[in-house]
Amino acid sequence: MVKKLLIKASNSYSDNFQIVPINTLIPVRIQSEIGDFELSINIKNFDGSKPHAANSLYNLGDQYYLDKTPIDPEKFHKNEVETSQIPNLTFEVNFRPKFPVNGKEFSFGNDFTTPIKDYVPTTLLSAGLKFFNWFINSTVKGDVYCDKPFLYGPILNSCTYMSIDEDMPSKQSVLDTSSQKFPENLNSNVDNILKIPEFSLERKKFFNKLVNCENFVFVESSMYKLKFDTNFIKMADSKYSVSLPTYNNSTFDINVSKYANDKLDNFNWIIKIGGYEGVGYGKLGLVVNFSLVDE
Structure with a gap:
């Protein structure tokens, strides 16, 4: 048997899951107690x-589905696609809150509902946590040794691109790996009191100060465009690996798939309010479950 990826989204860990179409830019819609999502x-x-x-689709811009049936061109954006420039993994989320959400409490991250310490070497877990803190987000909080491991951080310093009520330039999401090159408009947020940098890298540094996160509020009158993309994670051909940066701009790939088994076969990407203490805390908004299934 071969293990292949199954990707589902819901507003909970247990039910209401929808299959997420991959590489189509056609969103699934998830309603939750904190707001409405398009993913x-x-x-x-x-x-x-x-x-x-x-x-x-195998890749964004392909003309055939995985089962070899042709796509309906009317359903798809008619943008030119340069596959070599597309990141390994991209999430695009539209979020409209149902009530004001404090930026310090609005979190994004990963978690497991089963232990991983019995299957993944301790040194690798420790290195992974340090990697997140050093290279990705110094405000990430987590526990990779507990029965339900997790890594969560404020969404304001996690996203590659953010905007309010407007999309990125039309070709950006399919042509350019560098979302941070495009200006953002977070200063137009309702009742904003901050001087938020216009570009992504500076915005992330700005919101690494949690007091700045605390002074930003996601309001119910606005739609927030949230994008996260990375080349540190690879899921090509249903093989899951993490790339750790090394010297001379090179990377070292760790094959995470080899640790998968009947008990450790899935993990989640999470958006929620609060709950930095771990799985089961806070108010869930979006749960995206990645699992490996036998075929």
Whole structure:
């Protein structure tokens, strides 16, 4: 048997899951107690499980689904695509809150609902946590040794791109890996009192100060465009690996898939309010479950 990726989204850990079409830019819509979400995911060289066969593409811009049936061009953006420039993994989320959400409490991250310490070497877990703190987000909080491991950080310093009530330039999401090159408009947020940098890298540094996160409020009158993309994570051909940066701009790939088994076969990407203490805390908004299934 071969293990292949199955990607689902919900507003909980247990039910209401929808299959997420991959590389189509066609969103799934999730309603939750904290607000409404629209989610689309792109994965370079995606070879998913059977539930994805008739709704997902191997790469963004392909003309055929995984089951070889042709796409309906009317459903897709008519942008030119340069596959070599697409990040390994991209989340694009539209979020409209149902009530004001404090920026310090609005979190994004990963978690597991089963222990991983019995299956993944301790040294690798420790290195992974340090990697997140040093290279990705110094405000990330987590515990990779507990029964339900997690890593959460404020969404304001996690996203590659953010905007209010407007999309990125039309070709950006399919042509350019560098979301941070495009100006953002967070200063137009309702009742904003901050001087937020216009570009992503500076915005992330700005919101690494949690007092700045605390002074930003996501309001129910606005739609927030949230994008996260990375080349540190690879899911090509249903093989999951993490790339750690080394010297001379090179990387060292760790094959995470080899640790998968009947008990450790899935993990989640999470957006929620609060709950930095771990899984089961806070108010859930969006749960995106990645699992490896036998075929």
